[in-house]
Amino acid sequence: MPVSPSVSRVDGSGPEAVIFDFDGLLMDTESTSLRSWQFEWRQWDLELDATAFFVNHGGDITEDRYAQLATAVGDRFDRSLSHDRRVCYRDNLHESLDLAEGIRAWLEQAAESGRRLAVASSSPRDWLIRHLGRAEVLDQFEVLAGGDEVGGHKPAPDVYELALRRLGLPPTSAVAVEDTAHGVDAAHAAGLACIAIPNPFVRPEAVEHAELVLPSAAEVSLERALVGARA
Known part of the structure; x- marks a missing residue:
C-alpha cells in the first residue's frame, strides 16, 4: 500500500x-536484551559476538538465540537453567529502565x-x-x-x-x-x-x-x- x-x-x-x-x-530494551545475552554467554565461559546480534529481523527470535548458545556450549547446555538465569538478570536491569x-x-x-x-x-x-x-x-x-x-x-x-x-x-x-x-x-x-x-x-x-x-x-x-x- x-x-x-x-x-x-x-x-x-x-x-x-x-x-x-x-x-x-x-x-x-534492545540494550538490556544484549546485556542479558552477553551475561549468559559468560556463564558458560564464552563471549557473544555482539556484531551479529541485531540482525534485521521481525518477531521473536529468542529460541534461535538459545539454539545458537546451545551449539556453542555443547552437551552440557541446560536450556531451563540458562533461560531462568538470563531472564532474572534482564528483569533486574529493567527495574531501572x-x-x-x-x-x-x-x-x-x-x-x-x-x-x-x-x-x-x-x-x-x-x-x-x-x-x-x-x-x-x-x-x-x-x-x-x-x-x-x-x-x-x-x-x-x-x-x-x-x-x-x-x-x-x-x-x-x-x-x-x-x-x-x-x-x-x-x-x-x-x-x-x-x-x-x-x-x-x-x-x-x-x-x-x-x-x-x-x-x-x-x-x-x-x-x-x-x-x-x-x-
Missing part, C-alpha cells in the same frame, strides 16, 4: 493518532493536542503492558497491538493494520514512529508515513527511507516532528 502524502486530523491540524513501536523506541529520551514529553504533548496514541510492536502484548505500566504511561495509550496477535511480523504490515483497525482510522489519519529499517518498512506497507528514531544499534542511513529521521525524541517537539513527517 503506498504511503499517502496527506496526513491530517479531523480538524485539519495534523494526524489524529501516533502509533509507536516499542522495543528500542519507547524504551531501550525508563522511557527513552524525549518520549515522555512527546506523550504529554500528544495529550495536550488531543492526539490518540497506540503501540504496534512485534513483542507480545503482555510485554507491552508490563513495561508501560511500570513506566506509569500505560493509560496514555488507547490501543496496544502485539506481535502475538498477528500472523506476520515486521516488515509485514500486520501489526500496524491491527492497530489501525482498533483505532478505527485509515492510515492517512496516523503517523508511525519506528527505530529500525524493518519497522519503517512495516509502517510504509500499512500505508503510514513514518518518523524514524534509530536505536543505538541501527545506523541512521538504514532508516533514511522514513519521512523524517531524528537522533532522539528530545531533538524536536512532537508537533514539529509530525510536520516534518508530512513535508
